[in-house]
Amino acid sequence: MSEKTGKYLYCFIKAGESEDIGEIGPGQGEQPVYTVHHRDMAAVVSDSAEEYYDPVGKNAMCHQNVISAVMAKHEVVPVRFGVICKSMDALNKLLEEIYPAVMTNLERLHNKMEVGLKLFWTRDSFVKEVGESNEEVVALKNKIVELGPDKGYLLMIELGERLQKIADEKRLYYIENIYRGLQKEAVESRLNDIVGERMVLNAAFLVDKAGEEQFDLAVNRFYDIYGRTLEFKYTGPWPPYNFIDVKVD
């Protein structure tokens, strides 16, 4: 794709008239971002000479910045990073195909926002709650140190398995106490995969915009209880990636 015939997709919105979002698209130089329409729906796109963008911080940030700019004026159905239609014809065909699904999702997500909550053990609390959580684990660690890495190899595997089990049990405790508590304040919620050993919880919540403050207060209540042992990463509002069922590949 040497010419700019490709259309990089950011999101879909409900809009009747064409809009220029700004020159904030990815690639060399800042590409104009604009809308392509089908009935009362539009795709937010920029022209692209590339077939592929590396998922590096700079490109991902650009994708997110465009969606954030659109979100300031519209409710959106976001498209994941890196989706490019090969031509305007292909984009028009896609718009026709997914129109019903996008409109249904926009209706369902009206006046709602996604927030994310990631919880991590601090380094100290990870050691305390998992790494040195009981006498057997500590004894096993000491035995490995005594034997050295070669002779203690099998014990190291055993230790790894035990620590994994302990961490999973603790995570379940926090899911029951924090996630279930916040779930009551949200319209929908979703538990995502754990990334890395120190992560305790990885959750997304769909919240009524009118209930945003109430949800913030609920998160703060849990922070007051668990903030000494867990790092809270509470973020949003995000485009509702976790709560749409429109798949564009």
Add this chain to the structure above:
Amino acid sequence: MVLGKIFLSPFKGLWWVFEEIYWRVDEELYDEGKLQRQLLELRQSFELGDIGQEEYELGEELLIARLRTARERKLEQEENEGEVEDDGDDSI
């Protein structure tokens, strides 16, 4: 039966084992899903302060290079499969 073949022909058997190991390692290294996940873990480690800027950038560069290779291989494979299908159509 694979075990039998290994014992009957030690040289070929070893070659098979090494080949298996090679492909497993290769698949592991160039699995797009795993690479994306590793990229996510790397970013997270950086944001939590577990690794520094330099280590993050080096790690990112390595994983991005592997992702490009994985993607090229996937495209090649799709092209080859397309060619095989075309051949099939011609023969009908």
